[in-house]
Amino acid sequence: MRRTRYVPEIKKQSFGLNITSMTDMFTxxxxxxxxxxxxxxxxxxxxxxxxxxxxxxxxxxxxxxxxSISSTELKMDLIKVADVQNxxxxxxxxxxxxxxxxxxxxxxxxxxxxxxxKLAKTGKVLFLADQAIPYGTLRKVMYTASMAGxxxxxxxxxxxxx
Amino acid sequence: xxxxxxxxxxxxxxxxxxxxxxxxVMVKLVPVLLVSxxxxxxxxxxxxxxQVVQQAIEEQKKDPKPTSVAxxxxxxxxxxxxxxxxxxxxIETVSLNAKQEYDLPNIxxxxxxxxxxxxxxxxxxxNPDADVPYKDVVQVMDEARKSRNNxxxxxxxxxxxxxxxxxxxxxxxxVFGNMMDG
Numbered sequence: 001m002r003r004t005r006y007v008p009e010i011k012k013q014s015f016g017l018n019i020t021s022m023t024d025m026f027t028x029x030x031x032x033x034x035x036x037x038x039x040x041x042x043x044x045x046x047x048x049x050x051x052x053x054x055x056x057x058x059x060x061x062x063x064x065x066x067x068s069i070s071s072t073e074l075k076m077d078l079i080k081v082a083d084v085q086n087x088x089x090x091x092x093x094x095x096x097x098x099x100x101x102x103x104x105x106x107x108x109x110x111x112x113x114x115x116x117x118k119l120a121k122t123g124k125v126l127f128l129a130d131q132a133i134p135y136g137t138l139r140k141v142m143y144t145a146s147m148a149g150x151x152x153x154x155x156x157x158x159x160x161x162x
Numbered sequence: 163x164x165x166x167x168x169x170x171x172x173x174x175x176x177x178x179x180x181x182x183x184x185x186x187v188m189v190k191l192v193p194v195l196l197v198s199x200x201x202x203x204x205x206x207x208x209x210x211x212x213q214v215v216q217q218a219i220e221e222q223k224k225d226p227k228p229t230s231v232a233x234x235x236x237x238x239x240x241x242x243x244x245x246x247x248x249x250x251x252x253i254e255t256v257s258l259n260a261k262q263e264y265d266l267p268n269i270x271x272x273x274x275x276x277x278x279x280x281x282x283x284x285x286x287x288x289n290p291d292a293d294v295p296y297k298d299v300v301q302v303m304d305e306a307r308k309s310r311n312n313x314x315x316x317x318x319x320x321x322x323x324x325x326x327x328x329x330x331x332x333x334x335x336x337v338f339g340n341m342m343d344g
Contacts, residue, residue: 016178023181026188033195053297055304100342129296135235136292138299142341157300 053131055157064124065112069133076108088137100143109148123152229280235290241269264298270305277332281316287339306333
């Protein structure tokens with residue numbers, strides 16, 4: 001007599017997944033994300049290659065034209081206006097008659113003046129500069145911005161403790 | 163007479179709460195918040211001051227011969243605070259620390275001393291050297307802006323009410339004096 005092979009009986013049944021712990025986890029995550037939710041009137045996107053210095057200032061950013069300077073480039077909003085080499089603005093972008101004047105930046109700011117008259121009237125500039133950039137380079141940007149009608153320069157920093 | 167049927171209520175019974183809809187909402191909400199959250203909080207350095215301090219700054223501007231405080235920053239020698247009162251000029255210096263970095267606690271203490279001597283002054287003129295990194299400039303501005311010690315406050319007069327009060331602000335108005343220099 002041949003022996004029949006034992007086939008285990010698999011019962012088709014449903015089971016209830018315990019999702020309580022998962023709900024707990026999501027609740028904690030939700031609270032954390034709600035706390036970090038950007039509540040300021042203006043959100044500033046971090047610029048690639050720019051490590052902002054930290055400060056204990058408690059003022060939230062305002063809406064203004066953004067100038068950023070990293071170790072490789074100088075940008076106005078998202079437009080690249082000049083190259084940065086060895087932490088200084090490339091000589092090709094500097095006016096030969098004025099060593100502090102960054103001509104392409106001035107031109108872009110003038111264009112901004114015409115296109116966004118209302119915002120330009122405030123004369124405000126949000127300045128996102130890498131923490132290692134020397135003051136000599138920053139001075140050129142600030143000088144050019146004030147020449148273009150933007151003397152109200154606001155340094156963007158990260159909140160102390162971030 | 164028929165006996166009334168008594169409904170039995172078991173007060174000790176347990177039931178399972180259906181958390182599935184709650185979880186479904188959370189699963190949708192978490193990605194939305196993840197996308198819109200700012201994990202790095204950015205701030206701007208600006209003089210957003212109490213009204214009393216703002217009024218005092220306006221008063222200082224009216225002064226025909228105000229006392230001026232200038233801060234010279236050098237990567238080699240440290241900080242030099244130049245106080246000019248009419249013809250008289252006083253210079254305070256804070257050298258670099260042993261690590262060749264700016265001695266921030268001493269700079270803060272020196273600013274407190276200057277502020278105590280000249281409570282009417284709120285503006286400083288920053289003159290960093292061309293090779294001073296931006297980070298150091300921001301740090302020194304931080305030290306000058308406000309007293310870190312909540313017990314050290316400076317006298318100020320409310321111009322509207324005439325009441326004497328105190329503030330933690332030292333030199334919140336910063337001007338870059340050498341910005342136009344070649």
